[in-house]
Amino acid sequence: MTPPVLHPTSAVGEVTLLARDLPRLHAFYRDLLRLTDLETGPGHVTLGVPGRPLLTLRAAPDLPTPAPGRPGLYHTAFLMPTRAELGRWLGHAARLNLRIGSGDHLVSEAFYLNDPEGNGIEVYADRPRDTWTWQNGQVRMDTLPVDAQAVFDAGEGQPYAAAPAGLTVGHVHLKVGSAAQAAQFYRDTLGLDVVSHFPGAAFLSWGGYHHHVGLNEWESRGQGRPAAPATGLHGVTFTTPDLAPLRAHLHGQEGVEDHGDALTLHDPWGNLITVRAQA
Template sequence: MPTSLPAESRIGRVALRVADLDRVAAFYESVVGLARLDESPDHVSLGAGGARLLELHARPDLPERGPDETGLFHTAFLLPDRASLGDALSRVEGRSRLTGASDHRVSEALYLDDPEGNGVELYRDRPRDEWPTVDGRVRMDTLPLDLDALRTEAAGENDAPPETTVGHVHLEVSSIPDARAFYVDTLGANLRQEWNGAAFAAAGEYHHHVGLNTWNGRERPGTGRGLDRFELLVPGDGALSALHDRFDADAVAVESSDEGLTVRDPDGITLRVRVDD
């Protein structure tokens, strides 16, 4: 059976459990620039260009995520160019606040938190021929980002461009070796970089679709609010079937439905794999 994810695979929708649905949805509209696509009293879907990128589910009955619970580090929204990242900076500085800003050599990124503490990254990729690589792996770094220069790139747009996607999801896990065994050995992602309590894995030669870190000493599966699940989109039924076979071979419990395959990683984080539309 195939042992690697097809290079065309990518991240799909991210779903969050939140307490204050209206407040959190308003943040992703006004600060991230997503459009509200549909809603009900306990659910809001948001996206860009008509594509659903984020689902918010009202769960005020749940406690806040505990300080030792694994789960989401950030959802990373990929913008198509530097001008749209400049616009994002304008929205953040006018309506929220940055928690960080970095040049990662492969990308430029802004960091912030939503009103309930869920991490958000807004970033743009540098051209792939500029990505530093050694022995087939990318060499990401965390360097200062020149915000003054980025402000001059802003085009004055209030909405995220229609090309916006979820470029990657970064998770807080309890063990890098255990998480790497799941996402690399079983799922078939390529290990693109590993350093300082973190690992980065991707389909094909992207810098990463899934980030993993143990920086905050999380030790137990999340039961409170925060990440509900995230999606991996694969190109066709054959790729989905091959993943089902790999999950079976590694004794990973699989739930099959019309929406695809649902599995849980070693920390209980829910991953749904479905065919790309």
């Protein structure tokens, strides 16, 4: 039997953003999620929880802000390990006086906002997997009102003092020129399964998750690879326990670079994809 392109336990690692105002964006994410600085250097900082990088910010003060219809990041989705942690974070976010949207997606409860440079953010918690509804390989999702009070009450009034150790980037959602073309690329290149469709959108995952990658063309339909760089999304890292099947799968393909412990390539809209072997 041919092994899968990537192991079913593969997941999103970290997201890299290009920032016009690095100190401001750094402070925003540190305060929003109570992340820890894991690595700092001239013109960049990596934040996360101990042992797990989640977000790298790179200074790009000379780049323009992306136009609304430009392909790139729709949101980075930070997954809280429990509903209680999400409730504690919600209380923390309310005290920061942030404008927050929400959505009950049946598989999860989510809250949405933008960072100071317009990059989308989702903070969410999953419902138990045994409550998800699957039919013919497709998971049922929707966007309904969230009972925010119930989520807040799940936090039992406890403070959100620091990012929980189990915080991860649960998924990344991208704006693309064609959701169908993008879904084919991520399925054929990285072995993701298409697990849900909406008008102008597709959702893909490994291992029966509701989605590790979201793709939509709602604002960017028909757009190709941008001709010039801008701030916002630079790239996404995925992690996997075994790179060998992917290395064999991509052997000889143009644009693929092998760094030993990682492979890099670009999607059709120029987003850098790094697939790294888990340490």
